Amino acid sequence: xxxxxxxxxxxxxxxxxxxxxxxxxxxxxxxxxxxxxxxxxxxxxxxxxxxxxxxxxxxxxxxxxxxxxxxxxxxxxxxxxxxxxxxxxxxxxxxxxxxxxxxxxxxxxxxxxxxxxxxxxxxxxxxxxxxxxxxxxxxxxxxxxxxxxxxxxxxxxxxxxxxxxxxxxxxxxxxxxxxxxxxxxxxxxxxxxxxxxxxxxxxxxxxxxxxxxxxxxxxxxxxxxxxxxxxxxxxxxxxxxxxxxxxxxxxxxxxxxxxxxxxxxxxxxxxxxxxxxxxxxxxxxxxxxxxxxxxxxxxxxxxxxxxxxxxxxxxxxxxxxxxxxxxxxxxxxxxxxxxxxxxxxxxxxxxxxxxxxx
Numbered sequence: 001x002x003x004x005x006x007x008x009x010x011x012x013x014x015x016x017x018x019x020x021x022x023x024x025x026x027x028x029x030x031x032x033x034x035x036x037x038x039x040x041x042x043x044x045x046x047x048x049x050x051x052x053x054x055x056x057x058x059x060x061x062x063x064x065x066x067x068x069x070x071x072x073x074x075x076x077x078x079x080x081x082x083x084x085x086x087x088x089x090x091x092x093x094x095x096x097x098x099x100x101x102x103x104x105x106x107x108x109x110x111x112x113x114x115x116x117x118x119x120x121x122x123x124x125x126x127x128x129x130x131x132x133x134x135x136x137x138x139x140x141x142x143x144x145x146x147x148x149x150x151x152x153x154x155x156x157x158x159x160x161x162x163x164x165x166x167x168x169x170x171x172x173x174x175x176x177x178x179x180x181x182x183x184x185x186x187x188x189x190x191x192x193x194x195x196x197x198x199x200x201x202x203x204x205x206x207x208x209x210x211x212x213x214x215x216x217x218x219x220x221x222x223x224x225x226x227x228x229x230x231x232x233x234x235x236x237x238x239x240x241x242x243x244x245x246x247x248x249x250x251x252x253x254x255x256x257x258x259x260x261x262x263x264x265x266x267x268x269x270x271x272x273x274x275x276x277x278x279x280x281x282x283x284x285x286x287x288x289x290x291x292x293x294x295x296x297x298x299x300x301x302x303x304x305x306x307x308x309x310x311x312x313x314x315x316x317x318x319x320x321x322x323x324x325x326x327x328x329x330x331x332x333x334x335x336x337x338x339x340x341x342x343x344x345x346x347x348x349x350x351x352x353x354x355x356x357x358x
Contacts (some may be wrong), residue, residue, distance in 0.1 A: 007075065022262040070168075095358060129257070137154045148323075151345070151349045151351060157321075159260075160343075162321035163298075164324075167303060168305070174355075175338075189210050189257055190262050192213050192263070193214040193264065196217070197215060200213075202220075204230060206230060211229060213231065214231045214246070214249075215244070217233075217235065218235045231248075236288030243283075249334060260297045261294065261295050261297070262297045262298075266301045271283065273307075288318065300319065302315060302316070321344065324328070338355055
């Protein structure tokens with residue numbers, strides 16, 4: 001979409017433009033603005049969003065082949081974090097002197113987001129200042145990742161259940177590994193429910209009394225040796241088998257092992273693919289309270305790219321907290337960022353964390 005051809009002014013002091021709509025650009029722009037507003041990023045004090053009137057927005061949606069209740073619904077959630085300084089009406093965009101400086105824009109079915117081209121210059125002129133690490137709160141379980149712990153003000157709250165939503169990537173694997181290693185090194189009871197064992201067999205061998213591996217795989221006998229702290233399950237067809245194995249292991253724990261416990265459940269995506277959202281939610285709604293009553297802090301993992309978003313949201317809604325990893329374009333090319341999406345009734349820092357490969 002291009003801003004072109006000044007037409008007439010609503011007032012003498014205002015410039016008028018007509019919007020030339022390209023359907024593909026409408027859809028691409030809508031997605032970009034959707035992500036921007038959902039994540040509360042990218043819009044600074046010099047930026048603003050122009051909102052399409054109801055008639056024009058619906059007409060643009062029809063032209064772009066976009067269903068109703070999509071971008072328009074997101075607008076209701078995101079409006080509070082967006083500067084709204086004008087609007088589109090019946091094909092005309094009218095705005096005052098704000099366009100006298102250069103802006104980048106993205107057009108969607110219900111508006112245009114303008115980002116000041118001068119923001120980078122302003123940012124570069126600001127001298128960097130040292131920021132002290134936030135004070136850690138009591139009752140937190142370290143994730144083993146120092147910067148993530150800073151965002152969480154010390155770690156995941158004890159007995160809390162958090163889901164990590166991320167595509168399959170090395171950065172996600174590093175978060176999981178550090179979470180498990182932190183528990184093992186603290187000699188805290190640590191459970192790991194997975195369909196694979198790559199890279200973590202050393203923990204099984206080094207910490208036989210505190211680290212417990214639950215392998216949900218028909219080939220479990222071939223991929224891991226028999227050990228007292230290894231539980232082998234023949235796949236995920238019967239979710240009750242997982243619960244029974246976990247309960248059995250908890251009951252057999254050494255009574256002298258006090259303090260918080262942790263569990264990583266890495267099979268949520270596999271369960272969701274096989275049992276779909278309703279049964280997966282039912283399983284988690286039964287399992288999480290049981291783990292909490294046994295003093296387990298839970299980190300579950302879901303692959304955000306292999307499921308429909310409504311299923312991801314349905315599963316994520318079961319958890320107290322959600323941490324998200326996404327890939328975004330930057331000046332250095334595609335990079336992955338971590339952000340805490342929610343921590344119900346808990347304090348945390350609403351910042352993005354750039355993840356670097358170990």
